[in-house]
Amino acid sequence: MEKKAANKYNDPSYFRGQVETYLTNILHTDLKNATPANMYQAIAQLINRELGEMRLAYNDKRKSVQKSTDKTKKVYYICMEFLMGQSLKNNLYNLGQQAMAEDLLREIHMDPQVLYDQEPDAGLGNGGLGRLAACFMDALTTQGYDATGYSLCYEYGLFRQKIVDGWQVEFPDNWLPGGRVWLNPREEDTFEVNFYGDYHEYWENGQLKYTLTDPQTVEAVPYDLFISGSGTTAVNKLRLWSARSSGSFDMNAFNSGDFTKAAQRTNSAEMITKVLYPADNIPEGKELRLKQQYLMVSASCQNIVRDQLHLYGTLDNFHKKTAIHINDTHPALVVPELMRIFMDDYGMGWEKAWEIVSNTVSYTNHTVLAEALEKWNSSLVQSMMPRIYGILQEIDRRFRIQAFSRFPGDSGKVDYMAVLQDREVRMANLSVIGSHKVNGVSKLHSQILKDDVFHDFYLATPEKFTNVTNGIAYRRWLCQANPELASLLDDCIGSAYRLDSSQLKLFAAYRSDVGVQEEVEKIKRNNKVRLSNFIGQQWGSAPDPDSIFIVQAKRLHEYKRQLLNVLRIISRYQAIKADPNIDMRPETYIFGAKAAPSYYHAKFIIQLINKLADEINSDPAVSDKLRVVFLENYSVSIAEKLMPATEVSEQISLAGKEASGTGNMKMMINGGITIGTLDGANVEIREAVGPDNIFIFGMTADEVRDCLHRGYDSSKIYSSDPVLKAAVDSLDRGFGGVSFSNIKEYLLKPTYSIADPYMCLMDFKDYCRAHDELAAAYEDRQRWNSMSIENIAYADRFSADRSIRNYADMIWDTRPVLPNPSMK
Numbered sequence: 020m021e022k023k024a025a026n027k028y029n030d031p032s033y034f035r036g037q038v039e040t041y042l043t044n045i046l047h048t049d050l051k052n053a054t055p056a057n058m059y060q061a062i063a064q065l066i067n068r069e070l071g072e073m074r075l076a077y078n079d080k081r082k083s084v085q086k087s088t089d090k091t092k093k094v095y096y097i098c099m100e101f102l103m104g105q106s107l108k109n110n111l112y113n114l115g116q117q118a119m120a121e122d123l124l125r126e127i128h129m130d131p132q133v134l135y136d137q138e139p140d141a142g143l144g145n146g147g148l149g150r151l152a153a154c155f156m157d158a159l160t161t162q163g164y165d166a167t168g169y170s171l172c173y174e175y176g177l178f179r180q181k182i183v184d185g186w187q188v189e190f191p192d193n194w195l196p197g198g199r200v201w202l203n204p205r206e207e208d209t210f211e212v213n214f215y216g217d218y219h220e221y222w223e224n225g226q227l228k229y230t231l232t233d234p235q236t237v238e239a240v241p242y243d244l245f246i247s248g249s250g251t252t253a254v255n256k257l258r259l260w261s262a263r264s265s266g267s268f269d270m271n272a273f274n275s276g277d278f279t280k281a282a283q284r285t286n287s288a289e290m291i292t293k294v295l296y297p298a299d300n301i302p303e304g305k306e307l308r309l310k311q312q313y314l315m316v317s318a319s320c321q322n323i324v325r326d327q328l329h330l331y332g333t334l335d336n337f338h339k340k341t342a343i344h345i346n347d348t349h350p351a352l353v354v355p356e357l358m359r360i361f362m363d364d365y366g367m368g369w370e371k372a373w374e375i376v377s378n379t380v381s382y383t384n385h386t387v388l389a390e391a392l393e394k395w396n397s398s399l400v401q402s403m404m405p406r407i408y409g410i411l412q413e414i415d416r417r418f419r420i421q422a423f424s425r426f427p428g429d430s431g432k433v434d435y436m437a438v439l440q441d442r443e444v445r446m447a448n449l450s451v452i453g454s455h456k457v458n459g460v461s462k463l464h465s466q467i468l469k470d471d472v473f474h475d476f477y478l479a480t481p482e483k484f485t486n487v488t489n490g491i492a493y494r495r496w497l498c499q500a501n502p503e504l505a506s507l508l509d510d511c512i513g514s515a516y517r518l519d520s521s522q523l524k525l526f527a528a529y530r531s532d533v534g535v536q537e538e539v540e541k542i543k544r545n546n547k548v549r550l551s552n553f554i555g556q557q558w559g560s561a562p563d564p565d566s567i568f569i570v571q572a573k574r575l576h577e578y579k580r581q582l583l584n585v586l587r588i589i590s591r592y593q594a595i596k597a598d599p600n601i602d603m604r605p606e607t608y609i610f611g612a613k614a615a616p617s618y619y620h621a622k623f624i625i626q627l628i629n630k631l632a633d634e635i636n637s638d639p640a641v642s643d644k645l646r647v648v649f650l651e652n653y654s655v656s657i658a659e660k661l662m663p664a665t666e667v668s669e670q671i672s673l674a675g676k677e678a679s680g681t682g683n684m685k686m687m688i689n690g691g692i693t694i695g696t697l698d699g700a701n702v703e704i705r706e707a708v709g710p711d712n713i714f715i716f717g718m719t720a721d722e723v724r725d726c727l728h729r730g731y732d733s734s735k736i737y738s739s740d741p742v743l744k745a746a747v748d749s750l751d752r753g754f755g756g757v758s759f760s761n762i763k764e765y766l767l768k769p770t771y772s773i774a775d776p777y778m779c780l781m782d783f784k785d786y787c788r789a790h791d792e793l794a795a796a797y798e799d800r801q802r803w804n805s806m807s808i809e810n811i812a813y814a815d816r817f818s819a820d821r822s823i824r825n826y827a828d829m830i831w832d833t834r835p836v837l838p839n840p841s842m843k
């Protein structure tokens with residue numbers, strides 16, 4: 020059941036007529052001869068036009084609400100990454116036009132899925148962080164909040180991954196040819212951003228003034244992507260900035276005959292938004308990356324201030340009408356940039372500007388990994404953004420005075436909390452100091468921020484710190500990705516859950532209903548068959564749908580411990596070799612993972628997975644019991660095929676390291692059962708489903724800390740566990756003809772700090788124990804299916820709708836401008 024918005028596009032004959040007109044006039048074809056690519060283009064441009072018309076109508080509505088009440092704010096969500104994936108099916112679903120469009124396709128004998136797969140993913144993000152931002156845009160719009168997302172229009176998104184002889188090779192992701200249909204250029208909203216230049220400060224009449232001469236000016240040109248919501252006429256937008264040289268040629272150089280130099284300037288400006296940095300949770304201290312950040316921040320801040328002045332004609336109520344959220348520290352320069360605009364462009368004094376800015380900005384932290392906390396070389400910041408650096412110095416100076424009075428005599432503590440220290444700009448400290456609220460993304464993670472990462476800030480300003488557990492756009496991840504399950508839910512609990520996730524809980528009442536259990540099992544099997552066919556088509560060999568599908572799909576990172584999974588698969592392999600008649604249900608281990616191109620250790624683990632897969636899958640003695648699949652190029656659209664087919668969800672990070680996870684939630688809501696550590700949102704998944712409906716193993720975050728404190732010696736564990744030892748030792752000989760002694764050394768020999776830094780060996784035994792219990796539970800089909808039902812039902816709290824309500828209530832202090840009539 021889809022909600023209908025009343026407009027002419029809902030009329031099948033109008034819809035069809037518009038598609039036909041586009042096919043004839045623009046693509047010079049017709050319904051009879053149109054290819055799937057033609058039909059994608061024709062329908063997508065129509066939906067984009069419809070959204071544009073809806074946006075126009077919504078604009079009047081939201082502006083008049085904003086001006087008539089002090090209870091609502093405009094929310095600006097700024098993030099370097101939005102991992103949007105495909106848009107067509109999602110927009111059709113949200114607009115209630117999916118059935119109408121699919122009827123038209125069936126009429127011309129076109130498979131809707133083939134049409135949807137014409138669309139390239141908008142892969143403008145690395146993984147969890149960017150996907151969260153995308154899920155939040157859906158939740159903001161569906162619930163009728165007045166919100167705009169800001170990011171960059173990367174010409175190339177996250178690289179396309181190919182596996183060549185087991186090794187990850189990166190190819191450019193040229194998404195724009197197919198993705199451009201959703202991008203609406205807004206040339207007239209172009210802003211200029213200044214880099215470098217000669218900066219001088221001087222005193223005049225007791226005031227500090229400055230001059231900036233000869234900056235390199237770059238234009239930020241906006242491309243707007245409309246964001247639809249479900250069951251609403253609200254349309255928000257994601258504004259993506261594209262860099263362009265301000266003067267297309269340096270005329271001096273051109274006139275003096277140096278054409279190459281004249282063109283260089285154009286090239287270097289346009290390089291800024293050429294490509295997304297493919298680093299996830301690892302440092303990438305490149306000059307171009309900093310330029311990207313400032314381009315996004317400066318253009319967005321200028322745009323926000325202009326919006327405010329258009330609507331209210333004053334900046335005095337800025338923080339009362341505007342909430343600016345920085346997702347991770349990458350946009351942290353909004354703090355000095357807004358200060359710059361308020362002071363330099365509008366003549367505001369420091370104290371007033373600071374009061375407004377720090378009450379406008381809020382910050383979400385996404386990582387506790389020390390190496391991933393962003394820091395920039397001071398001289399780089401100073402030369403690239405001299406005025407911003409001057410403001411950072413003043414923020415730092417004033418902060419240090421305050422901090423000294425809070426921690427008298429403790430200069431070590433003050434240095435640790437400061438913005439500028441050791442010739443570096445610390446973006447996390449800047450974000451905390453410049454924000455009125457700071458949140459982590461799961462209960463455990465938010466607690467670790469208070470206890471550890473930001474402990475001193477917490478002591479000084481405890482009221483700043485809060486938690487908002489992540490959530491997912493479950494209309495995409497459940498209703499659209501798994502229509503059979505969604506329709507079973509409609510039958511059992513009604514369709515209200517599609518807009519009110521709390522209704523999902525009603526499904527728990529069916530845990531012991533044998534009919535529903537069997538239905539859930541049948542749907543899972545259908546989804547496994549679909550995935551298996553897809554794998555067979557793409558990579559040639561389809562896994563057995565009657566084997567158990569065990570899935571670990573996420574970025575490849577040491578802390579996520581794909582290696583722990585691999586070690587156990589090796590031990591399974593060895594057990595089968597040792598006892599060919601072993602009584603077991605066939606197991607299929609499915610991985611999806613991209614590694615940052617410069618992260619060599621991660622790439623070796625990808626190679627290990629692929630070589631192990633080659634060996635196991637081609638060994639007739641084991642291949643009917645054990646199979647390993649590596650899904651190339653893990654992405655949103657592949658995740659949408661994978662989640663509904665997942666039976667076992669591997670969430671096995673070292674406790675204390677995964678901030679939340681959202682892959683865990685996507686698998687859970689599709690009935691997958693989690694095997695995991697007490698890390699990130701797994702803790703809350705366990706709370707939601709109860710300890711009988713999840714398989715928890717390994718050390719807690721506290722135990723990890725104690726263990727490291729006492730001194731962790733992986734070689735002791737290795738020598739005392741013969742099963743583990745055999746698995747680790749097999750790395751020397753290796754798999755598929757490649758030795759992985761380097762990984763064995765990593766596990767046993769101190770490389771830079773300690774051996775096995777993420778403690779795979781420590782948790783190995785308990786991990787195996789948990790898997791054995793899981794395998795037994797799987798054999799009791801009634802038990803397993805009822806676990807599955809409870810996981811689906813109690814995933815209600817992991818809706819992005821709920822996350823956004825938490826942000827709105829606790830952090831932004833705002834309400835919907837157009838409440839969704841079907842939501843509580």
Ligand SMILES: *Cc1c(COP(=O)(O)O)cnc(C)c1O
Nearest residue numbers: 146147573654655658680681682
């Ligand atoms: C959800 C998602 C992620 C995040 O997965 P985690 O398991 O939370 O790390 C990464 N990549 C894609 C494509 C996703 O859809």
